[in-house]
Amino acid sequence: MSLAMDWISAPAGPLRGELVVPGDKSVSHRAMMLAALADGTSRIRGFLEGEDTRATAEAFARMGVRIEAPSPGERVVHGVGLHGLAAPARPLDCGNSGTGMRLLAGLLAGQAFDATLVGDASLSRRPMGRVIEPLTAMGAHIASEPGGLPPLRIRGGRKLQGIAYAPPVASAQVKSAILLAGLYAEGETAVRELRPTRDYTERMLGAFGWPVACGPGWARLAGGGRLRATDVEVPADFSSAAFFLVAATLVPGSELRLRSVGLHPRRTGLLAVLRRMGADIREEAPRDQGGEPVADLIVRHARLTGIDVPEALVADMIDEFPALFVAAAVARGATTIRGAEELRVKESDRIAVMARGLRALGVRIEERPDGATIEGGALGGGRVDSAGDHRCAMAFAMAGLIAETEVRIADCTNVATSFPGFIDLANGCGFALRTIAE
Numbered sequence: 522m523s524l525a526m527d528w529i530s531a532p533a534g535p536l537r538g539e540l541v542v543p544g545d546k547s548v549s550h551r552a553m554m555l556a557a558l559a560d561g562t563s564r565i566r567g568f569l570e571g572e573d574t575r576a577t578a579e580a581f582a583r584m585g586v587r588i589e590a591p592s593p594g595e596r597v598v599h600g601v602g603l604h605g606l607a608a609p610a611r612p613l614d615c616g617n618s619g620t621g622m623r624l625l626a627g628l629l630a631g632q633a634f635d636a637t638l639v640g641d642a643s644l645s646r647r648p649m650g651r652v653i654e655p656l657t658a659m660g661a662h663i664a665s666e667p668g669g670l671p672p673l674r675i676r677g678g679r680k681l682q683g684i685a686y687a688p689p690v691a692s693a694q695v696k697s698a699i700l701l702a703g704l705y706a707e708g709e710t711a712v713r714e715l716r717p718t719r720d721y722t723e724r725m726l727g728a729f730g731w732p733v734a735c736g737p738g739w740a741r742l743a744g745g746g747r748l749r750a751t752d753v754e755v756p757a758d759f760s761s762a763a764f765f766l767v768a769a770t771l772v773p774g775s776e777l778r779l780r781s782v783g784l785h786p787r788r789t790g791l792l793a794v795l796r797r798m799g800a801d802i803r804e805e806a807p808r809d810q811g812g813e814p815v816a817d818l819i820v821r822h823a824r825l826t827g828i829d830v831p832e833a834l835v836a837d838m839i840d841e842f843p844a845l846f847v848a849a850a851v852a853r854g855a856t857t858i859r860g861a862e863e864l865r866v867k868e869s870d871r872i873a874v875m876a877r878g879l880r881a882l883g884v885r886i887e888e889r890p891d892g893a894t895i896e897g898g899a900l901g902g903g904r905v906d907s908a909g910d911h912r913c914a915m916a917f918a919m920a921g922l923i924a925e926t927e928v929r930i931a932d933c934t935n936v937a938t939s940f941p942g943f944i945d946l947a948n949g950c951g952f953a954l955r956t957i958a959e
């Protein structure tokens with residue numbers, strides 16, 4: 522357990538330079554999981570060295586998978602085959618990671634052994650009923666704390682049946698948990714979504730040789746096959762790049778080049794929204810990297826105007842709202858967010874945490890159950906609390922850059938879950954960010 526750490530972000534800039542942000546979190550989790558269950562040895566390049574994805578790797582190491590780390594961001598995974606995992610001696614710790622816990626719940630539901638999944642204080646408050654319910658319908662036995670909260674105690678030796686399921690929330694994690702359980706189920710497993718979400722699980726299963734039929738908003742597979750080892754190149758995480766896209770947009774005189782950023786269409790809602798607000802972001806050298814669209818993004822300062830964020834884009838930018846709140850706080854006019862109630866069950870209640878923090882900096886915000894209206898204006902300095910949420914901490918660091926005086930941000934340790942090295946990268950391009958150990 523690391524010590525709580527505060528940050529101070531002081532007004533600075535312009536931001537200049539060329540950066541490479543770390544590997545994609547969603548892709549890194551899935552690459553590790555499928556490589557561990559494949560026949561043969563897979564090499565993953567660009568693996569996110571964050572606490573979330575390392576927790577997933579550690580879970581497989583505890584189930585007998587040999588994983589080498591020849592260099593930072595590189596993993597060589599000696600897969601044990603679909604039925605080759607060993608019973609873990611102790612509960613598996615998913616740390617802060619909802620993706621880790623929900624996807625592991627799906628694939629552990631079909632094992633011969635019992636396993637328990639635990640998490641940190643934040644993860645222990647997050648809803649798991651959304652995966653318990655469909656997995657139980659498939660024949661799994663999963664006990665939770667009241668209200669469907671972790672820890673999850675998953676009983677082994679259950680015979681799973683494929684199902685056709687339409688989750689009540691648009692969630693790639695729920696879809697993925699069901700599909701991963703479907704690998705172990707008899708017959709066909711099908712998921713139909715409210716709105717299309719990121720399809721990394723489907724596409725990566727394909728890359729590991731498992732036939733999946735899928736299209737926007739639906740996926741179908743049959744159980745009883747094998748995964749074949751393959752090499753995976755993980756693109757840079759758009760959700761990490763997002764902070765620099767917003768920061769360079771907001772600080773006058775800035776120009777940043779973000780290299781080889783993953784531009785999966787179900788991830789880039791923020792690009793569309795920032796452009797509608799007036800941002801100047803260009804894509805250069807578009808190319809395919811391991812089946813994923815990537816490009817260099819060149820972002821220059823621009824004045825933003827508030828908009829009504831289209832509800833249809835919410836799922837495509839679900840992790841980018843903390844950054845958008847800050848952009849909206851300095852845009853001309855009001856920005857309205859609706860249909861984003863999922864933000865309340867992320868690593869923190871992101872609507873409440875961002876509203877409280879920005880209010881402390883003098884912003885007018887009307888909060889609603891499914892979103893907020895943010896009146897743009899000037900940002901004062903002051904003290905805010907990230908509530909241990911990595912993305913809120915990094916968003917408040919953007920606020921400090923453009924505030925009148927410095928912003929002190931409480932509880933920033935968890936930035937290491939998704940963005941190790943954030944402070945050095947940020948300071949290298951012009952931030953004035955420093956840490957204070959509590």
Ligand code: S3P
Pocket residue numbers: 546547548620691692693694695697719839840863
């Ligand atoms: C993720 C899906 C999203 C996202 C999370 C990563 C994934 O969560 O917020 O950071 O890798 O599948 P939901 O499925 O809960 O929307």
